[in-house]
Amino acid sequence: MEEIKTDVLVIGAGSGGLSFAAGASQMGADVTLLEGHKMGGDCLNFGCVPSKALIAAAKQAQAMKTGEKYGVKPVAPKVDYAAAKGHVHKVIDTIAPVDSQERFEGFGVRVIREYGVFTDKDTVVAGNYRIKARRIVIATGSSPFVPPIPGLDSVPHYTNENIFDLMEQPRHLIVIGGGPIGMEMAQAHIRLGSKVTVIEGAKAMGKDDPEMAAIVLDRLRAEGVEIVEGAKAERISGKAGAITVHTDNGDFSGSHLLMAVGRKANIERLDLDKAGIEHDRAIKVGSDLRTTNRKVYAIGDVAGGLQFTHVAGYHGATVIRPILFGLPAKARTDHIPWATYTDPELAQVGLTEAQAREKHGSALEVLRFEYDENDRAIAEGKTEGLIKVMVVKGRPVGASIVGAQAGELIGLWALVIANKLKIGAVAAMVAPYPTLGEISKRAAGQYYVPRLFESGTVKKVVRLVQKYLP
Incomplete structure (x- = not known):
């Protein structure tokens, strides 16, 4: 096993990890970066970028149907769903070089394409490498939370991690979850020609100002999205092309199912206990983003709190100060x-x-x-x-x-x-x-x-x- 000693080890090449690695390396630190999956993390590959690309395609379709008030005769768009997804993947491919291994190696970062596991307070094993670091930054992000609904494991379903690989247009998309991801995908698909039903156990867009959320929900309903609130999914049955979600507020059937009920911090692989890092659903950090192991920081989604790409980038910039210069720095949330x-x-x-x-x-x-x-x-x-x-x-x-x-x-x-x-x-x-x-x-x-x-x-x-x- 190859031994590596480094100033800073960054675990995870999403927004936060890449922001920190680029800055720290260019400022003179010896930086090692681990990524066991895709460079760019969730945002580039499964989240912000592909969702906005699909939304852009849907807006073009919607414009063709709503031109009458401008003096433009509306026409029914002929949507090629697979081609719309082709646009999504072209956008990802265009942006990917910015987050690529080659670019970061050009900054002087040592990039290892393996997952990392702690063996003690300052040592991580990744593949055939044993890495000892002065400081460690955990930036492993989050992934879709799929609740243990009875029957779900035997029914084909999608999350944001694989919905963008679906090339067959859903005839009727059932979305469980009325948060931002669920509502964005619901509107995109209704505009691209699918029938859409959103099932929410509480209140759709319930974390937003209710007056503002009502304006969005009214628009979605006007465009044809069925939004069912106060309906907790109790059981799921069916097969590919014919899926039924059984709730305490009735049964709802469709051809495809998208789970969009929230996210969970990616901590399972890390073996945090061996490093003395306290955690529950996410890693516990102070306002300085330092964990209970003083050599280790956690940034972005894995640290809990606001789960946004730009927050991860902000965290990455924040911990530059204490890790590289030994100066205090704290992360704020009031301005996010x-x-x-x-x-x-x-x-x-x-x-x-x-x-x-x-x-x-x-x-x-x-x-x-x-x-x-x-x-x-x-x-x-x-x-x-x-x-x-x-x-x-x-x-x-x-x-x-x-x-x-x-x-x-x-x-x-x-x-x-x-x-x-x-x-x-x-x-x-x-x-x-x-x-x-x-x-x-x-x-x-x-x-x-x-x-x-x-x-x-x-x-x-x-x-x-x-x-x-x-």
């Missing part, structure tokens, strides 16, 4: 944005309205602005949506957006909250006209309406100045 890429999109950063009311009470002000008052949204016929900004003592603590390009618009508010800016910074911004970006500026302007336009004091001062102004 996220988005669900349905149409309309739904995006959030910081506190929702309900969370802000619970935390700040009467000190909270909620600023609102509707898409149907924005000229660009009117011109493009995308007037469905709104923005809400939660403000405490002049400082935004959260923003919720539902509507066209919400995922793009939320970035401004992430910047504001990350840098603890006041609402006046956005109100003072000049946005080009006509753009959806004006929605954020107009929302910020609402903060000053009662202070300037509804204030008797301001009116008295203006009248007094006008009286004596030469």
Whole structure:
């Protein structure tokens, strides 16, 4: 067995592991990277990238059916489902070189394509290698959680890890799970011509602001997605092409089944106990992302908390400071944005309205602005949506957006909250006209309406100045 001594061992070549490995190696550290599956991890191969590519194909199909209000005669699209999936794989192949083994070896990273297992506090075995490291970064990510529903193991089903390899168009897709993955895939498939039923045990999009989520759910239902809430899957029966989900709220049958009920941290292979690393469903870390083994850090999904690709990348950048320079660093969550890429999109950063009311009470002000008052949204016929900004003592603590390009618009508010800016910074911004970006500026302007336009004091001062102004 070959012995390797390294400054830093990174376990997992997803977003977090790659972000750290690239930065640390280019700064002069000796970095060894383990990946037992695909470079790029879940996001590139099974998650963010393929799902957005399929959503893009579905948007093209939808545009052909909805042009009448623009003076364009609607036509029924002829969808080649296999070709749409071909587009998905072409997108993956185009991006893959950025995450490739060759690129990272070019940075000076030693890449070993094996899974790693701890043997003690600073040693990991991977294939024929025994690796001893000064510091170790666990970035193994997460994978789909498939609950032990009776009958599921004998019925063909999909998760996000294999749905993008399905080339046969589902006649009727049953989706168990009404979270972001389930709703994105439901809308994509209804637009590509499948019948779709979503089964959710509680409330669809239940983690989002209910007012914003309702706008998305209404659109999906209008497009033909059947959304069944409060229906817990109790048993599954059938065979390929004829599958029935038996719930406490009725039975639902379809041709294909997609499980989208959540994710689980990838910790099974690691043998964490031998390294003195505490864990339950995920690895336990402090705000500095350090585990109970002081030589080991955990970043991204495997550390629990927010499970987003950009969070893993942020974590990877955060631990550069303590590992390479011995300086303190802590990860924040209050400034982390996220988005669900349905149409309309739904995006959030910081506190929702309900969370802000619970935390700040009467000190909270909620600023609102509707898409149907924005000229660009009117011109493009995308007037469905709104923005809400939660403000405490002049400082935004959260923003919720539902509507066209919400995922793009939320970035401004992430910047504001990350840098603890006041609402006046956005109100003072000049946005080009006509753009959806004006929605954020107009929302910020609402903060000053009662202070300037509804204030008797301001009116008295203006009248007094006008009286004596030469």
